[in-house]
Amino acid sequence: MTDPVAILLRCGVRPTSQRVAIADYILGARSHPSADEILAHVKKTCPAISRATVYNTLNLLVEKGLVTTQILREGTVVFDPIVDNHHHFIDEQSGRIYDIPWEALRVSGTADLKGFDVRRFQVVLRGRRRR
Amino acid sequence: MTDPVAILLRCGVRPTSQRVAIADYILGARSHPSADEILAHVKKTCPAISRATVYNTLNLLVEKGLVTTQILREGTVVFDPIVDNHHHFIDEQSGRIYDIPWEALRVSGTADLKGFDVRRFQVVLRGRRRR
DNA sequence: TCTCTTTTTAGACCGTATCTAAATTCATGA
DNA sequence: TCATGAATTTAGATACGGTCTAAAAAGAGA
Ligand SMILES: [Mn+2]
Ligand SMILES: [Mn+2]
Ligand SMILES: [Zn+2]
Ligand SMILES: [Zn+2]
Numbered sequence: 478m479t480d481p482v483a484i485l486l487r488c489g490v491r492p493t494s495q496r497v498a499i500a501d502y503i504l505g506a507r508s509h510p511s512a513d514e515i516l517a518h519v520k521k522t523c524p525a526i527s528r529a530t531v532y533n534t535l536n537l538l539v540e541k542g543l544v545t546t547q548i549l550r551e552g553t554v555v556f557d558p559i560v561d562n563h564h565h566f567i568d569e570q571s572g573r574i575y576d577i578p579w580e581a582l583r584v585s586g587t588a589d590l591k592g593f594d595v596r597r598f599q600v601v602l603r604g605r606r607r608r
Numbered sequence: 609m610t611d612p613v614a615i616l617l618r619c620g621v622r623p624t625s626q627r628v629a630i631a632d633y634i635l636g637a638r639s640h641p642s643a644d645e646i647l648a649h650v651k652k653t654c655p656a657i658s659r660a661t662v663y664n665t666l667n668l669l670v671e672k673g674l675v676t677t678q679i680l681r682e683g684t685v686v687f688d689p690i691v692d693n694h695h696h697f698i699d700e701q702s703g704r705i706y707d708i709p710w711e712a713l714r715v716s717g718t719a720d721l722k723g724f725d726v727r728r729f730q731v732v733l734r735g736r737r738r739r
Numbered sequence: 740t741c742t743c744t745t746t747t748t749a750g751a752c753c754g755t756a757t758c759t760a761a762a763t764t765c766a767t768g769a
Numbered sequence: 770t771c772a773t774g775a776a777t778t779t780a781g782a783t784a785c786g787g788t789c790t791a792a793a794a795a796g797a798g799a
Contacts, residue, residue, distance in 0.1 A: 622776075622777080624776095624777070624778085626777085626778075627777095656778095656779085657778085657779090658778065658779045658780070659779090659780090660778075660779065660780080660781095661777080661778055661779075664777085664778085683786080683787080
């Protein structure tokens with residue numbers, strides 16, 4: 478089920494045209510966009526939309542567990558439709574953020590840290606994307 | 609050699625009173641402070657110091673390789689006197705950031721990622737600090 | 740259709756970070 | 770010692786991300 482209207486309804490969120498436009502974009506996005514990037518994109522199909530609605534809706538989608546926020550860029554949060562554990566690679570040249578599947582890396586030792594109750598973790602990698 | 613004046617001189621940076629106060633604080637800090645937290649602290653001994661000087665000096669220290677910036681908190685960069693590879697644990701309750709030694713964890717698979725030239729990485733862990 | 744609730748909106752507001760231009764400090768050498 | 774110019778500091782302006790407010794608009798239910 479990938480229809481944004483159905484997804485919103487299933488979460489008990491009224492599928493207004495603004496929310497549908499935002500959900501339609503972010504739920505399929507692979508680019509880890511910021512709120513302002515989402516606003517710019519959604520304005521193409523919904524020109525009167527306001528910044529407040531974009532922030533309100535994104536925060537609502539986070540609350541409903543449909544997207545996550547990630548702290549990977551300086552100065553702004555980015556939104557991620559992948560809610561399950563995964564890692565991130567940041568291209569230092571372009572700033573683009575790529576998803577790395579959870580199974581692609583193995584991390585050991587997190588359970589042995591004395592004094593730290595680790596609930597979740599991710600590896601943040603930086604370098605250069607090879608074409 | 610842990611004298612901030614000597615450290616600044618060795619890097620070719622004129623050790624003004626403002627810079628010494630900032631370097632003295634951040635080079636020994638274990639708390640991953642933001643620029644404004646550093647400003648607040650340094651104002652105690654250097655009350656006339658300006659925000660611009662704190663930012664200028666911190667950026668200079670980063671340029672000289674004496675401290676690093678880390679993107680771990682929403683809305684602000686934090687500064688870290690540990691310039692070598694290490695990991696970070698974030699207490700979700702308090703927001704405090706703890707250093708995890710590089711040797712405490714083992715990460716495998718980073719060299720096998722097709723299409724990604726990994727130059728460096730760190731594990732970002734979240735959970736609850738056990739006293 | 741009427742009414743009440745939910746949603747959207749513009750713009751104010753706040754925090755972080757940078758920039759600008761003037762003032763100050765400092766090194767240097769006459 | 771003093772004059773000069775370069776480096777540094779400063780207050781305040783500017784820019785941008787994000788939240789809040791209060792009023793307008795839209796929608797659901799009677
Ligand atoms: Mn803005
Ligand atoms: Mn900002
Ligand atoms: Zn992701
Ligand atoms: Zn650290």
